[in-house]
Amino acid sequence: MSALPEAYGAALERALVHATDWLTSVPTRPVRPQYDADQVASSLLPRLPDEPSDAAEVVDELAALAEPGLMAIQSGRFYGWVMGGTLPAAMAADWLVSAWDQNTGLRFATPAAAAIEESAAAWLLDLLHLPATADVGFTTGATTANFVGLAAGRQHLMDQAGWDLESLGLSGAPRITVFAGRERHAAVDLALRYLGLGACIPVDADKEGRILPDALATAMDQQPGPSLVVVQAGNLHSGAFDPMAEAVNLAHDRGAWVHVDGAFGLWAAVSPVLRERLAGVELADSWATDAQKTLNVPYDCGLAIVSSPEALRRAFSIHTSYFIATDAGLGDPFEKVPELSRRARGIPVWAALRQLGRNGVIAMVERLAANARALADGLSALPGAEVLNDVVFTQVSVSFGSDERTRRVTQRLMAEGAVWMSGSSWQGRDIVRISVSNWATDPDDVATSVEAVRRAMELEPEA
Template identity: 50%
Template sequence: MTDADMAPLDLAYHQATEYLAGLARRPVGATANAEQLLKMFGGPLPSGPQPATETIGLLGRAVAEGGIPAASGPRYFGYVTGGTLPVAIAADWLVAAWDQTASLYNLSPAIAVAEHVAGQWVLELLGLPEGASVGFPTGCTMAHLTSLAAARHQLLARAGWDVERDGLPGAPRVHIVAGAQHHMTIDLAARYLGFGSGGIHNVPVDGRGRMRPDALAGTLATLDGPVIVCAQVGDVNSGAVDPVGEICDIARRHDAWVHVDGAFGLWAAASPRLRPLVTGIEKADSWALDAHKWLNVPYDCGIVVVAHPEAHRAAMLNERAGYLPAGTPGERDAIEWVPDFSRRARSLPVWAALRTLGRAGVAELVERCCDLTARFAERLAGVPGVELLNEVVLNQVMVRFGDDDTATREVVARVQESGVCWFGGTVWQGRAAMRVSVVNWRTTEEDVDRSVDVIRNAVLAVLPAG
């Protein structure tokens, strides 16, 4: 490579490290509008080559002029997005530089082995079955799709139907059962797989958003044929955890497959203190979670775990094209476990994060976020006009202001406009609320306290005195 080739890489490295070093000082929300950004990025396609450093410089300008929020900073609490551990960013840079297709062992042996090791570490860390298969899809949506595809294969094979060959027309109907507050990604997976989202049987939940076992038993008693039960570990609003062990016991009596949506909450299993919240998760048949949330690795990286490897493999790769080598014992081919083929080595930052943090480091990260969430709840409870809407179970807390939808939304808007911190709005049991999600390794007690002060000032400005 020439000096000219290296120049944009050097500039990008400088811009990236400068951005990361200044995250705590940046306005948390984006400030540029669509018109400004279109003017910056748009215009006609250049008629000829442009200097690469000019292109990279334009990206840096977009950051400097408020084109992206500081979503990986310590006071971004709007979504369950996580941050990025430095070692995971570094590994991700290498992933891009190495430019490996992480689909087959013979395309990148080192990455294939590192991915296998990362998968085994995930099983060990979360207490999932030792013989389970693991894949690294783009996120939890595709982890759900992979899990439900494996369930579809196994359940219909029991009925004598080859769904990979013959499709769904004419097949026995597969019922999907989920809590009434299941995440929308379950619906997406059901749509993609041909089940349709409209036929999902929604089981009533309790006041915290947890599936009721008695209601599940009643629902299952009305169904004939194959059934997939989707449990949830970590409600996206309240953080509530379904009683997964009890759900598995009930489902077993109906020969149902149990899938666990653990997008962020399943990481609680890594903590000795929080592990009791997920008692019985090892009884399930499949699990889906995100690494780019609580493990704090870059997007896009989900994790799928299936307790039945043959069903998992059959759902993903039934036959190989002639140009693909047959699998060799001891050599793991990633295409057997995920839907995508030409895929980046997204598992390498997971390997790097787990090796660097170790078991104790992951537990500390999860527990610290939960403790900071509890601090949010405790301090906000002392602010007049603030109503806490949920018991803090993990890293989620919801609040409402003045018991009024309009006031609540106005407070949220003022907080977002402050630039100090960023929270998102939500709707809980028909009422507007503000959601707090703490899932970033950078967040400190000082960040919590500073954010609470901003919320208090917004409440004082919106709600009438007295």
């Protein structure tokens, strides 16, 4: 009889104990890590031992070494870098994904993983009110989701120009000009660098970071030819949405492919209350967002959505004799992402959606926005605190007077650890940037967070 079950049993039991202990500690522990990376590193073995170790003992050792260096990202009082928590069904599904160990590239080889991801994709398109015929690729995150959407756009434009990108590459190819707002996320620039498209032409934006359609039209008219236009659903600092319908229509009138960077803000489309702020977003050609942010699934899960499956699959598909292709018309998973081998990261998405249901997804998204508004209201009531943005979704940008004082308040907040709010710079001012992304954040967390800011402000009187 195989010893395989016994080989895993003790280690998994210890992992469950440590995971449960961690989750139990999250609501009351300081949000900040107790050790920095160097302190954690000093506890690690400098040399790999020669002999094997017991698997369960390795799990115990790992948990003990990591615990003081863990950030409580799942806390309802963590507001840094637009990081969500993890829904229970999504976390448990992710454990199963590791246990099943399915290399999700071919429908033939891993039919359960492919079918479940296809189901999740159909649910997502319906929830987000995007074309039902679009392809969905499950990527590592929003950066690679942007890469995928822009790669499909590059393929489409090269095909239109009659250029064989696969055979000839970019050398000598028609120049593709990329237009994006001045307040785009740096991940867009990174994706363009990956694609060899060079720097974009920055287009002026308003005080909330929304691209100005007239400025976009002028810029495009000055640079005719094949073009990609990147619009934004959720500004990094204000949460604002570009004027979708106007921007998309004028870009399409000039023959452009329009890509939406919606890392966290695209999820507003699920809400009947919030959807009007993205009116026209469904008219674009590709969309990027994260499931690991607003949907609260474990990390390693972005969503690349492309209206033209042909352009997407031409960009990423390969053909080789050892692949066993299916003829279902849905395409193989590897044709929608820049990976041949990957974990079944769409399964936790399916589990999160199945746990919440349509109404639960809507309620969670609207609750995140309401918590951001409540935080903004509470902070605005503190003497010396100023909310700088129009809080339209889940981002709040706050100043505490001078840049120096704002930096000191930020440092006090992080040092105390009751909440985590990260610093940034927006429109020439130092700020505290608050990102409300965790399903677990509740009114008590909001009140506790406002009180933590009040304490930090009292310790840093105005200059």
